[in-house]
Amino acid sequence: MIYKSSVDTNSRIEFVDITSEVQKTVSGSGVENGVCYVYIPHTTAGITINENADPHVVEDINMQLTKLVPAYRGYKHAEGNSDAHIKASLLGSSVAVFVENRRLVLGAWQGIYFGEFDGPRNRKIWCRVIKA
């Protein structure tokens, strides 16, 4: 089963911590031990795992990504959001996290972040949990 949920983003560029949302899906899946995949079915958003203690960390990631891939350059894509597409490919469209005793097994400082690069929008998040 593919578990489908969504997240509302509030700015053009923003990281949203979706760890507890993903944990709910894992709890509901009934899988004791395995691997949880979180997949983003969008092309102007991505997903990453990084520090959830100091919110400045994901702000720094966004700032540096925007320095590397600015919004104003002479891209060919007429919609004007090529920066968002490029950032999505740099981050990737999915992450895999291990599951043990129905819990996501993350490192001490890790959270799962939805990377919005062309918001604000309502965005889909898809999960699947595979038994080990």
Next chain:
Amino acid sequence: MIYKSSVDTNSRIEFVDITSEVQKTVSGSGVENGVCYVYIPHTTAGITINENADPHVVEDINMQLTKLVPAYRGYKHAEGNSDAHIKASLLGSSVAVFVENRRLVLGAWQGIYFGEFDGPRNRKIWCRVIKA
């Protein structure tokens, strides 16, 4: 079973839409529901999921990747293709896509792209489909 196919690229730097090729593998695998992995066994090529409606999007991704990782800098690797190796690591060597009713489940605008960074060459694509 690892399903092995290949793609011929036509330029040094190019994205090739391999979605229908991967869908054929999924159809042939007999797996109804699960996760399909697409793995690139090369070190100067990568894989990404991005927009397949406007071909300008992947051209913009290639243009910006080349701005970030130009071909001419003073790299140490004597073969002169370090730019391709670096881009391969930025994109990654595999993607995971969910499978439902023997079909890849992609977002509305998503396609799976082989990223050639040191072509033209004949390149391998490996797939495996795991039951959910």
Next chain:
Amino acid sequence: MIYKSSVDTNSRIEFVDITSEVQKTVSGSGVENGVCYVYIPHTTAGITINENADPHVVEDINMQLTKLVPAYRGYKHAEGNSDAHIKASLLGSSVAVFVENRRLVLGAWQGIYFGEFDGPRNRKIWCRVIKA
């Protein structure tokens, strides 16, 4: 079962070839055919697959990553290691490699590299092998 091992890094920024370590885990897992996940539970380190023949390749990757994400910029995160967090997200926190006859199936030139971006430290590596 999640197989937990570790690696000692020797510099602030360094790639360490962990392929043989991961192969030991696969051999010990008893899984004949499947997918091996290698997961890094840290936020200032990442993982990538790239060339293991010429060590200059990973040096070039590190050099270019550091040009793109220098250590000295005006990041907000007070610990002063935002460059490491950003590089971790660019590379990603896990890789998936196919397993056949209890062996990792890698391309001819591929090795699995732990990417240290804020060492030297003792770092954890987690693996899980799923049957196909």
